[in-house]
Amino acid sequence: DGGITQSPKYLFRKEGQNVTLSCEQNLNHDAMYWYRQDPGQGLRLIYYSQIVNDFQKGDIAEGYSVSREKKESFPLTVTSAQKNPTAFYLCASKVERNTGELFFGEGSRLTVL
Amino acid sequence: AQTVTQSQPEMSVQEAETVTLSCTYDTSENNYYLFWYKQPPSRQMILVIRQEAYKQQNATENRFSVNFQKAAKSFSLKISDSQLGDTAMYFCAFMKHVKGGSQGNLIFGKGTKLSVKP
Numbered sequence: 576d577g578g579i580t581q582s583p584k585y586l587f588r589k590e591g592q593n594v595t596l597s598c599e600q601n602l603n604h605d606a607m608y609w610y611r612q613d614p615g616q617g618l619r620l621i622y623y624s625q626i627v628n629d630f631q632k633g634d635i636a637e638g639y640s641v642s643r644e645k646k647e648s649f650p651l652t653v654t655s656a657q658k659n660p661t662a663f664y665l666c667a668s669k670v671e672r673n674t675g676e677l678f679f680g681e682g683s684r685l686t687v688l
Numbered sequence: 689a690q691t692v693t694q695s696q697p698e699m700s701v702q703e704a705e706t707v708t709l710s711c712t713y714d715t716s717e718n719n720y721y722l723f724w725y726k727q728p729p730s731r732q733m734i735l736v737i738r739q740e741a742y743k744q745q746n747a748t749e750n751r752f753s754v755n756f757q758k759a760a761k762s763f764s765l766k767i768s769d770s771q772l773g774d775t776a777m778y779f780c781a782f783m784k785h786v787k788g789g790s791q792g793n794l795i796f797g798k799g800t801k802l803s804v805k806p
Contacts, residue, residue, distance in 0.1 A: 608793060608794075610796075615697070615798060616798060617779060617796045617797055617798035617799050618779065618794075618796040619796075620793050620794075620795075623793050633793065663731065665733065667733075667794075676723070676735055676738060677733075677735075677794055679732065679733035679734075681730070681731065681732050682731050682732075
């Protein structure tokens, strides 16, 4: 089945450690996105990529990094510079320049101990 | 910059009744897309309904319909014959349109938590 796979589903990190969240899609979508979700905040954009080897910062990019070496993959690294990394992270993708519908993964819950 | 506002943090409705969730947005764009997404307790985001701003006719999807008022920048979601499975967070979202389709990212409201009571 086509879809978006995020891993791990749950992740625990000690303060000062970098962690990488995986996002893979087999939908042949051009664009991929990372959103952060906090209670009462809705979804906020971290980074997005419209084509391979190119990506743009979203509203809350500080303390995060991404890469887009393959069309199918868009990993997110939460660095030690991110002051409040405990959150739910959602990856999404869409065919660029279509009607705009985003398809979402099931999310990754990161907890900093 | 575009903003999306959902003024109802929580709502509840009795099973089989009708409920309307409110959403307003602010943009200087003339062409854009509006969406309602549902996030059940599983946290998987699911598209409920989509509206193209250039279409005057309100979108409908089975029990879900919207009331799109472009001049008022309002985009409410009506759920008819509410079911227990409709219990979820509902997010209103905006994406601007460019020639050939949409562009950029989806801008979300903060969500409305809907509880359907038996």
